[in-house]
Amino acid sequence: MPNASPVELNCLDTGPLDMGPAEASDALPLVVIHGLLGSADNWRSHLKAWQPHRRVIAVDLRNHGRSPHAEGMAYSTMSDDVLALLDRLGVEKAHILGHSMGGKVAISLARLAPKRVASLIVADIAPVAYSHGHDDVFAALKEVERGFPKNRREADDLLGQHVDHRPTRLFLATNLERRESEKGSALALRIGLDAIMAGYDDVIGEPAGDTSYEGPTLVLRGADSVYVSDDMLPALREMLPQARMVTLKNAGHWLHADQPEAFQKAVEAFLASQPKSL
Structure with missing residues (x-):
């Protein structure tokens, strides 16, 4: 390709x-x-x-x-x-x-x-x-993507379903920004998560x-x-x-x-x- x-x-x-x-x-x-x-x-x-x-x-x-x-x-x-x-x-x-x-x-x-x-x-x-090593991180970010958290506490709870290490969750949270949608104001990912996951074999x-x-x-x-x-x-x-x-x-x-x-x-x-x- x-x-x-x-x-x-x-x-x-x-x-x-x-x-x-x-x-x-x-x-x-x-x-x-x-x-x-x-x-x-x-x-x-x-x-x-x-x-x-x-x-x-x-x-x-x-x-x-x-x-x-x-x-x-x-x-x-x-x-x-x-x-x-x-x-x-x-x-x-x-x-x-x-x-x-x-x-x-x-x-x-x-x-x-x-x-x-x-x-x-x-x-x-x-x-x-x-080796592959970010499956838990990607799963946590997908939880946030689906969850439409209203604040950072809700976002941390979603990330915590897959990532126990709080410093890692705080780092991942730097990728959140507030957006308006049909469901109201919520925190959303500013990264191109699907493109990153699709290209992960190249990344590693x-x-x-x-x-x-x-x-x-x-x-x-x-x-x-x-x-x-x-x-x-x-x-x-x-x-x-x-x-x-x-x-x-x-x-x-x-x-x-x-x-x-x-x-x-x-x-x-x-x-x-x-x-x-x-």
């Missing part, structure tokens, strides 16, 4: 989170790509921390956040989406940071368009195929591309996460031969939320070591 056509990411009035430094800077921009069921909004505090030094741009991938809902979740397709957005924003080259699914998008972009990537930062994901698959990325790379992993286990490191080294690994203590898969200061400092130190010009 051919790849879906690129969509115009963050096409609504608000656009991507695009923050520039208060003073002129010759530092290359940093582009941040969220993970599955996340959004650019999840990264606001980090963007504010990095903003004094450079332009920072957080995008919403297709079927997420403020971006359009569209069929196709292949990594080559999502990479094309991001490249089209960078073209629209006039960004010729940038540092690319991606978490989880966004990390695979970032790796795909680096492999498919290496001249557009100054460096790569991959947060708690390996370039390997994973390997990044796109058939070559290694030879540019500077930082891989951050949580010490308490299973997403970048030691047995995955050979595949990671083969695809990202210049990768430097940093493990954050007391951090799980959402390492940027578990240890925000350590995460920010690791990113800042890595970026500071990179050339500023194109």
